[in-house]
Amino acid sequence: MGTRDSYDEVAEAYAERFTTELDGKPLDRALLTHLVERVDDLGPIADLGCGPGHVTRYLADQGARPLGLDLSPRMIEIASAAHPDLGFHVADMRDLHVPDQIWGGIAACYSIIHLAPAELPTAFAEFRRVLRPGGAALLSFHLGDEVRHLDQWFDRPVDLDFQFYQRAEIESALQDAGLTPDAYIERNPYVHEVETTRATILATRT
Ligand SMILES: C[S@@+](CC[C@H](N)C(=O)[O-])C[C@H]1O[C@@H](n2cnc3c(N)ncnc32)[C@H](O)[C@@H]1O
Numbered sequence: 001m002g003t004r005d006s007y008d009e010v011a012e013a014y015a016e017r018f019t020t021e022l023d024g025k026p027l028d029r030a031l032l033t034h035l036v037e038r039v040d041d042l043g044p045i046a047d048l049g050c051g052p053g054h055v056t057r058y059l060a061d062q063g064a065r066p067l068g069l070d071l072s073p074r075m076i077e078i079a080s081a082a083h084p085d086l087g088f089h090v091a092d093m094r095d096l097h098v099p100d101q102i103w104g105g106i107a108a109c110y111s112i113i114h115l116a117p118a119e120l121p122t123a124f125a126e127f128r129r130v131l132r133p134g135g136a137a138l139l140s141f142h143l144g145d146e147v148r149h150l151d152q153w154f155d156r157p158v159d160l161d162f163q164f165y166q167r168a169e170i171e172s173a174l175q176d177a178g179l180t181p182d183a184y185i186e187r188n189p190y191v192h193e194v195e196t197t198r199a200t201i202l203a204t205r206t
Pocket of ligand 1: 003004007018048049050051052055069070071072075091092093094108109110111114115
């Protein structure tokens with residue numbers, strides 16, 4: 001059992017717990033709104049690792065043309081049922097199977113956390129390939145050095161590694177892939193969140 005099967009296993013419970021979470025995350029909403037303004041009419045915004053689709057919904061409500069992609073087929077079924085007016089597809093951010101330069105923006109909220117450090121170059125090269133010049137990527141992750149392993153989540157069996165990252169690791173992998181970091185925000189957890197320091201990086205596709 002890996003990441004895909006684990007998220008299939010917890011998809012319903014995850015959706016129930018997190019679908020309304022942006023209501024209590026004003027800074028995250030502001031950053032996503034900024035991404036929408038920043039991308040403007042350059043092209044669609046792909047929500048990579050969209051889970052149940054609540055971030056995709058928020059992007060649409062801010063005036064973007066988003067679509068959601070996720071490794072977990074069950075997540076995609078749930079997102080599609082909840083937001084039938086938006087497009088959701090099963091996909092792996094490391095190998096997206098879409099044409100070059102097709103999107104204006106990428107939102108990756110707590111989804112690169114399931115990539116091992118050695119996988120970042122492949123994923124970020126893919127981000128650059130699919131973004132139009134001048135496009136932007138917004139990435140959120142847990143700050144630190146640890147790998148937190150879960151073999152149970154929401155009372156279901158899983159086999160999930162949560163890879164924490166340092167700012168410099170992500171920024172240098174982005175830079176190496178041709179994505180220039182231009183903003184970094186760090187925040188403490190909100191009271192309803194797991195107690196980790198949260199980091200978000202905005203990068204431009206050069
Ligand atoms: C912690 S959840 C975050 C979901 C949503 N972005 C949010 O903020 O609530 C991580 C999501 O990333 C997806 N994911 C993990 N690895 C992925 C990959 N290589 N490609 C696409 N999606 C992936 C998982 O299936 C899961 O839905």
